[in-house]
Amino acid sequence: MRKLSPVLAVLLCFSLLLTVPIVSAEATNVKTIKLKVNYIEVPISENIRVVRSEDDNSAKVQLFNKETGELIETFGEIIESVTPAPNSLSSDNTLAENLILQAYNERTDYKNVTTRLTVKMEGYRSGSFVQINKVLSNKLAIVNSNKPKFRKYRSLKT
Numbered sequence: 001m002r003k004l005s006p007v008l009a010v011l012l013c014f015s016l017l018l019t020v021p022i023v024s025a026e027a028t029n030v031k032t033i034k035l036k037v038n039y040i041e042v043p044i045s046e047n048i049r050v051v052r053s054e055d056d057n058s059a060k061v062q063l064f065n066k067e068t069g070e071l072i073e074t075f076g077e078i079i080e081s082v083t084p085a086p087n088s089l090s091s092d093n094t095l096a097e098n099l100i101l102q103a104y105n106e107r108t109d110y111k112n113v114t115t116r117l118t119v120k121m122e123g124y125r126s127g128s129f130v131q132i133n134k135v136l137s138n139k140l141a142i143v144n145s146n147k148p149k150f151r152k153y154r155s156l157k158t
Contacts, residue, residue: 035059035077037101037123037130048072073107085124096126100136106143114144 029044033052036059042050049064060076078101085096101123106116120136 033061035061035075035103036079037077037099037125038103040075042075071108073105076104076106078102078104080120085126094127096124099123099125101132108144112145113142116141116143 030041031044031050032039032041033050036054036057040061042048042061042063044050047066049066051062051064053060053062057080058076058078060074062074063072064070065072080100080102083098085098099122100120102118102120104116104118106114108114117138117140119138122133122136124131124133
């Protein structure tokens with residue numbers, strides 16, 4: 001079996017990561033929001049509340065249904081490590097850094113199963129310039145599965 005080229009793998013991971021669900025049949029506007037390094041596009045409508053939170057090494061954006069309060073989807077980034085690049089100063093005298101970054105997309109489908117797509121990548125940052133050098137790993141996992149409870153029925157004797 002042939003391996004995917006790294007460029008194709010990165011494009012495939014980001015296309016899956018940045019896929020936005022269709023929440024309703026209403027007209028939906030899109031808003032671009034910055035995480036720590038990357039930008040995402042999220043749907044904006046009357047039924048969606050967007051909550052962004054950030055700390056020193058991570059940022060996340062959560063989409064909630066305004067009517068029910070249910071969490072629809074979460075986008076996030078975590079900077080795992082930052083090291084100075086070999087040529088630490090860029091042309092504009094900002095510190096250049098190598099990054100290990102984890103981006104994820106978590107969503108609940110069918111009200112029972114929450115899945116999380118995680119992509120770990122190596123990148124470079126200098127001032128406002130950011131590039132992804134390579135994808136280190138990717139993983140799709142079930143985070144939570146609330147299986148419906150089935151009742152046990154006794155067989156009736158006739």
